[in-house]
Amino acid sequence: MKSIAQILTESRTIAVVGLSNNPERASHEVAEYLQGHGYRVVPVNPVYAGQSILGEPCHASLVEAAAALAPLQIDLVDCFRKADQIVPLAREAVQIRARCLWLQLDIVNEEAAELARAAGLDVVMDRCTKIEHAKLGLAR
Numbered sequence: 001m002k003s004i005a006q007i008l009t010e011s012r013t014i015a016v017v018g019l020s021n022n023p024e025r026a027s028h029e030v031a032e033y034l035q036g037h038g039y040r041v042v043p044v045n046p047v048y049a050g051q052s053i054l055g056e057p058c059h060a061s062l063v064e065a066a067a068a069l070a071p072l073q074i075d076l077v078d079c080f081r082k083a084d085q086i087v088p089l090a091r092e093a094v095q096i097r098a099r100c101l102w103l104q105l106d107i108v109n110e111e112a113a114e115l116a117r118a119a120g121l122d123v124v125m126d127r128c129t130k131i132e133h134a135k136l137g138l139a140r
Contacts, residue, residue: 002122004132007100011075012040014129015065015098017089018080019043021053026104027080028053030130034078037133042074062089066096076100078129079107086112094119104128 002010016031019041023029035041035054042065043053049060059065066074077093079086079102086103090112093101101116103109103125113123124132 001117002100004124004127005136005138007076007102007122007124008129008133008136008138011100013042013069013072013074014039014076014078015042015044015062015074016078016080017044017062019045019048019053019058020080021048021051021058030078030080030104030128033130034133037138040072042069062092062096062098074098076102076129078102078104080104081107083107083109087115090116093121100124102127102129105131 014034019027019031031041031054041054041056043056043058044062044065045058046060048058051058074096077098079089086109090101100122105126105128108125116123
């Protein structure tokens with residue numbers, strides 16, 4: 001498995017699953033930070049599908065987002081969903097050939113992690129992409 005520094009350095013396109021259009025929500029704050037540091041942020045949230053968040057079209061699912069971006073690849077799937085909702089997202093991450101499944105703070109799902117790892121994805125759980133990026137000083 002790659003280190004967090006390698007994952008964040010090599011990733012260019014990040015699907016943020018559960019991204020809210022509310023600037024006060026953690027998902028929005030993290031996505032805006034990532035976007036400000038040179039990452040392509042792809043919003044994934046069925047509630048806002050068809051709308052725009054942070055200037056990017058929001059998609060209902062990872063599969064839909066990947067199809068819309070092709071031939072670009074989603075490198076990292078950043079999940080802002082409850083732990084019991086992660087297994088289907090891990091399956092979708094495998095299906096779209098993402099490189100990493102990242103579960104935000106307080107989100108741990110070993111079944112999803114095993115599924116993703118078995119397909120060759122790196123897995124990070126209970127960590128925040130924004131916090132880890134800032135800690136590593138990875139300015140782009």
